[in-house]
Amino acid sequence: MTPLLEARGLYAGYGGMDILRGCTITVAPREMVVIVGPNGAGKSTAMKAVFGLVRIREGRVIFDGQDITNAPPESLAPRGLAYVPQEHNVFATLTVEENLEMGAYTRRSGIAEAKARVFGLLPALKIKRRQPAGELSGGQRQMVAIGRALMMEPKLLMLDEPSAGLSPKVLAEILEAIAAINAAGVAILMVEQNAKAALAMAHRGYVLAGGQNRFEGPGPELLADREVAASFLGG
Amino acid sequence: MLEFVNLYLVNGIVLGCVYALGAIGITMIFGILRFGHFAHGDMMTAGAYIALALVWASGMPVLWVLPAAMLLTAALGAGLHWAFYRPLDTGTGSTIVIVIASFGVALMLRSAVQLFFGVDITTYQRGFQTPIWIADTIRILPRHLWIIGLTIALVVALHLFLTRSRLGKAMRAMSDNRALARISGIGTMRVVLAAWAVGGALAAAGGVFLGIDTQLSTQMGWNLLLPMFAAAVLGGIGNPVGAALGALVVGVAEELVTFPWFGEPLLSPAYKSAVSFAILVALLVWRPTGLTRGRVF
Numbered sequence: 001m002t003p004l005l006e007a008r009g010l011y012a013g014y015g016g017m018d019i020l021r022g023c024t025i026t027v028a029p030r031e032m033v034v035i036v037g038p039n040g041a042g043k044s045t046a047m048k049a050v051f052g053l054v055r056i057r058e059g060r061v062i063f064d065g066q067d068i069t070n071a072p073p074e075s076l077a078p079r080g081l082a083y084v085p086q087e088h089n090v091f092a093t094l095t096v097e098e099n100l101e102m103g104a105y106t107r108r109s110g111i112a113e114a115k116a117r118v119f120g121l122l123p124a125l126k127i128k129r130r131q132p133a134g135e136l137s138g139g140q141r142q143m144v145a146i147g148r149a150l151m152m153e154p155k156l157l158m159l160d161e162p163s164a165g166l167s168p169k170v171l172a173e174i175l176e177a178i179a180a181i182n183a184a185g186v187a188i189l190m191v192e193q194n195a196k197a198a199l200a201m202a203h204r205g206y207v208l209a210g211g212q213n214r215f216e217g218p219g220p221e222l223l224a225d226r227e228v229a230a231s232f233l234g235g
Numbered sequence: 236m237l238e239f240v241n242l243y244l245v246n247g248i249v250l251g252c253v254y255a256l257g258a259i260g261i262t263m264i265f266g267i268l269r270f271g272h273f274a275h276g277d278m279m280t281a282g283a284y285i286a287l288a289l290v291w292a293s294g295m296p297v298l299w300v301l302p303a304a305m306l307l308t309a310a311l312g313a314g315l316h317w318a319f320y321r322p323l324d325t326g327t328g329s330t331i332v333i334v335i336a337s338f339g340v341a342l343m344l345r346s347a348v349q350l351f352f353g354v355d356i357t358t359y360q361r362g363f364q365t366p367i368w369i370a371d372t373i374r375i376l377p378r379h380l381w382i383i384g385l386t387i388a389l390v391v392a393l394h395l396f397l398t399r400s401r402l403g404k405a406m407r408a409m410s411d412n413r414a415l416a417r418i419s420g421i422g423t424m425r426v427v428l429a430a431w432a433v434g435g436a437l438a439a440a441g442g443v444f445l446g447i448d449t450q451l452s453t454q455m456g457w458n459l460l461l462p463m464f465a466a467a468v469l470g471g472i473g474n475p476v477g478a479a480l481g482a483l484v485v486g487v488a489e490e491l492v493t494f495p496w497f498g499e500p501l502l503s504p505a506y507k508s509a510v511s512f513a514i515l516v517a518l519l520v521w522r523p524t525g526l527t528r529g530r531v532f
Contacts, residue, residue, distance in 0.1 A: 085414070148419065
């Protein structure tokens, strides 16, 4: 099967220093892929590079058959690629509903249907829809951020540490919602600190270290791998 | 008491309206582009003189040509951004170069107005207006009613635009989180130019209203800068309706310090502008987020 996303041999970083050093990530349609690895491995940078937020010095990013290497970020949502940053990922002064509308900014039609679908996937948002997103709890804000990204009906949803700063209970809720989104046919590429929980539900995982691929394989297999466990999953 | 309302309060509200129309643009541009636009006062001057040219050309009363003047100044605002500020926007978040450039643009605008219209003070229309009596007690000039009524209409229209329309919501989204707006696919340049157009149109209205209330001079807009910035900070930077309310407070406060509270004026009218300075300093010391808890950058 041709991959939906193919980021190959990426060299990228800030101010002339490469953080990614030849890392490669692919995602097939409908697949759920998780990136794990130690701090500073370049997990978030890899996502940002794919989304045009960090300049790629070398390497190629192909999405849905088109070259999007260093494409301007605002051009990607209409192509079916969505990204939820780790921080500042909602419009805090806008209501939940307005956040969703901004996610569909480039859509000319079907906004009401998209909104209804997002409320269906993330029912907690519906009751809060007239409230400013900044007033919500961490977990609800994360739901708003994911909902915003879903408004364009993306083929691939990229999530940077969706569980950051959440309690274990809320984390479980978020992961459940992500699994439901994936089950609805949206491919997922996710960076996650809670490696065990994330790998357990992923089709495939990457272990990144020093900006390079270290291990790659089906989620449960990576979890079972003793070397991976010893070096990256804290035993 | 009636003297208080008729000679001080009404004047303060009218002044507040003029400030409001400029402060809204200042706060919107700061919210979206993160820089203080020091040419905003001179954009108001330009708007006022564009209206004067339209009055001369058409022979119509100034309020009739106001919509056309607002449109032309909207184009001027967007054009200023395109020609002068956009090339300096490095995207690195450093805006001090643009702030300095806006001082240059302020001088340029003022000089352009002086070149075409001269440096003498002028008016839209000569002659007296007789005040209207409301309930036999409150005396108000028709032009003051127009200024207050139209300002309220413009602020309400702006509020509806920002909360109901797609483009208006995108402006708020960009002011809230520019990076996330890009990620959401919001085309930054179109929204920025639209914000300049809105700021320019309102600035023209403010300039024209000041010209109607008093007179036109090439310094008129520049002199408004301090109270307008005070109003924008008072209302919480990035909050247009807050800026309008802040402007009302500043305008009324400036007039009320000259009221003979204890038999003689509290302050000589010459010191009026010290009021906005005092408000600004007090805010920056005690409440830098503004009264409405806007954002701090």
